[in-house]
Amino acid sequence: MITTLPTAVPTHLSGLRLSTILICFLMNMLDGMDVMVISYTAPAIASEWAEAGLPVAPTELGLVFSVGLLGMAIGAMFLAAQADVFGRRRIILLSAALMGICVLSTVYVPSVPLLMLVRFISGLGIGSMLASTATLTAEYAPNRTKDFWVSFVMAGYPIGAVLSGMAAARIIPDYGWRAMFVTAGLTTLLTLPIIYFFLSESLDFLVKARPNGALEKTNALLRKMGEQPLTDLPPLSVTVAKASVAELFTPNRKSATLLLWTCLFLSFATLYFLTMWIPKLAASTGMSMNLAIYAGTVFNLGAFFGIVSQGYMSARLGLQRVICGFLIGTAGLMVLFGFVSGSVWLLVLFGLIGFGIQGGFVGMYSLAAKLYPTHVRATGVGWAVGAGRIGAVVGPIVGGLLIGIGWSLSANFIAFAIPALLAGLITVLTHVPDPS
Template structure:
């Protein structure tokens, strides 16, 4: 890879100059390392979220507790993720991307490992809430950092790639759980997951770079030294002094900033799209095995339905990221979400056939591809000073939908509403999400 330097007449890079360099030069090893670590952390997010689902049957059997009681544990995790995204992640715009990712990893590793030694439902609820805090803030911080280290024309692909670690981690952890839990017990699964997460802490500390965008815009203590260290690793000339920043640009991020400077309409549209996408997505991820079994598939094939869904999701996320760079972010995401609804409308034609597994794979491809693209939209809508705040609150709005989808699905299934009708009902939020995405207006979103 050719090294490139960039100088200004003042022997100091300006923010605009460096942005131009990042947009036009090849990625440096530092940028690839940043992308890889963010991808890895999202894989661990997927593992840490789904681990309770894999271990719940064993916990229920050992402790002789009801599904309703375990529901409190599931809810505690989701509540923690919502709080982490909405209230912890915004601190990233104050303390920096790297410190928050490091803190999130510590919260996740400690609480997941501690769960192996839980002896009551109260312990489980506390540990799941704490791990949720880390997961929620991690999911908001990693796309923000990725977007700030990648070229504009391929930014959407890289952000999507990083978020694709989530379903991949869920899929791989399912394979590990299938071999670990029957042989060694559910507690060992939490020990394995806790250690796997803890291993990333030194990787983050020693290898992850702080965002140059953040250092330039907020100029914290030792910003010049930190910036020059990063510039050196990227093969760029050092700064003699920090670029001038307008006084009004250096300010504490706040919730209100999401609705100023012409961002009100885009913020509301983004929240609607996230909420509606989460409603459909979490209905599907929560109930697919049950719904597949209801169509007449064997128990084994019904379990495979979830696996096929996650594999389709991974492929959809990468495809969406590539297509968004070529045809425009809003257009591609909106199309993916509406395609989800159209596929769900065709469910009755596949019901009872093994081809329903193919349909689940295609639905996973469309819904996850569209949903993950919303992270790229959020990363583009908001400036550096409030980027993680914006992503975090959008995820938080979505998490409310994550509570509504499975709950409503459970009520409908309990009322013996047919699988076909369920799919028709939950196709509607996907359509609304697609339309809301099309209507998001921002000069920074194609």
């Protein structure tokens, strides 16, 4: 009777594992596209509605952006947590459907309240997608290079943001803002068959969570991997508790959970201050408008290389030490910003800041996946990201207040270098217990 599971702990990257990781990367690219599409189209929407006698105040647009971020936080905390109950694949499929339908339906939205509603619902899918793909990747990647592959999948997000910006520059002037939402929405919906037919459920989840039909589904995956099927699932070494938020605060995890949430809150606050204010800050330094527009693109390109580099270095030097180095380096670069103005070198600096801040905070997805066992892993990653996204709401607001009361550029960047520095220091103090 065969009851051992030879592939439960992956040691190499088989075809099935690679295809799972690449699909997760694709979904995060679409996440980046669906998040940024509202930023690229907002001026055209406001202009068209103003001409139709429905003026949109800047504060209303700010609410639209904030509601989307709120949806992402709630999606990460509550929807992604259901992946511990129903499986990673089902929640990824649901998240993609929510994203695609809501982005596509924006074409027909006639008012700001309805725009806020569709952005909130799409945010639920986006937030859940990020957490669920990080969890599934962590469970399929080889142990030796797990940190790299989780970071690689998260790097899809800034790539999607860059590609959507390039698409928006061509589509909106010629075809209008609605065409951009049609493009983004249909592209996302077209991935549903890919997820349904080609994305595999986690072996860890099937074996340890034991959903209905677990043995049959496990054997189907084993056959795809060229392994012998099982006659029975292997016995569990411990009794698996039901997934719940309380599981994140057991005595051996409570301190690490709170420190991880603090790190993500501080990192998200700095990241979203930079994301929302970089074009305006770049223009105010004396940089030409064209170069100021490119600042956001350079920031996201730097982010991609930073995320991938962080994953590569973490596999060799240790995850927490590398995250700490990236975030402390980012803090130093932000202090340096005050001494560079009005030159192309600012673009280089923006790229390096994107490299450091995104590389550092994305490493925390890997840290969260390591911290929690299988039965509560999606819940743990989701709630950590959700707590971080509260910082994403707070950061731009605080930045706007500081700019409004007349703080200089250098003072603003020094102020937001502090949370990046603290996040780096707290990371190395976070004890990661054995998740079993």
